[in-house]
Amino acid sequence: MTPMPNHSITVCTSCRHKGTTCKPGFQLIEKLKDAIEAAGDAVSDDFEISGVACMAGCDRPCTVAYHGSRKAAYLFGDIDPDADVDALVTFARQYATLNDGWCNASARPQKLRAATLARVPAAIIAMEADVGRAS
Numbered sequence: 001m002t003p004m005p006n007h008s009i010t011v012c013t014s015c016r017h018k019g020t021t022c023k024p025g026f027q028l029i030e031k032l033k034d035a036i037e038a039a040g041d042a043v044s045d046d047f048e049i050s051g052v053a054c055m056a057g058c059d060r061p062c063t064v065a066y067h068g069s070r071k072a073a074y075l076f077g078d079i080d081p082d083a084d085v086d087a088l089v090t091f092a093r094q095y096a097t098l099n100d101g102w103c104n105a106s107a108r109p110q111k112l113r114a115a116t117l118a119r120v121p122a123a124i125i126a127m128e129a130d131v132g133r134a135s
């Protein structure tokens with residue numbers, strides 16, 4: 001049985017190359033899937049890669065997000081499908097090892113430092129019923 005991935009990478013499929021009508025998100029998804037697969041089971045079994053229509057980073061195409069259960073989420077912009085796939089795979093390896101997903105810009109691959117549009121802390125939501133049980 002194939003294990004369920006613990007992480008996901010979401011690529012905007014609506015971003016356009018600046019000044020053109022070309023939408024490179026689908027191309028980026030295919031390149032990223034191939035590169036993650038080539039990275040081996042430790043990475044490929046742990047990541048699901050999908051597309052979404054927009055992540056509100058439209059001025060910085062292409063945008064790519066990393067998510068994981070109980071982990072900080074990241075949104076990166078200015079991703080070039082022809083140049084940045086290696087940086088995305090390197091970050092996938094790194095992200096998988098971070099317990100809370102949190103890392104500073106200096107710890108990320110060079111390309112992803114200035115390309116970070118958001119780093120959102122993990123949401124650990126205590127439901128009122130859970131709080132009651134704990135006290």
Ligand code: FES
Pocket residue numbers: 012013014015016053054055056057058061063
């Ligand atoms: S069109 Fe890609 S983030 Fe909005």
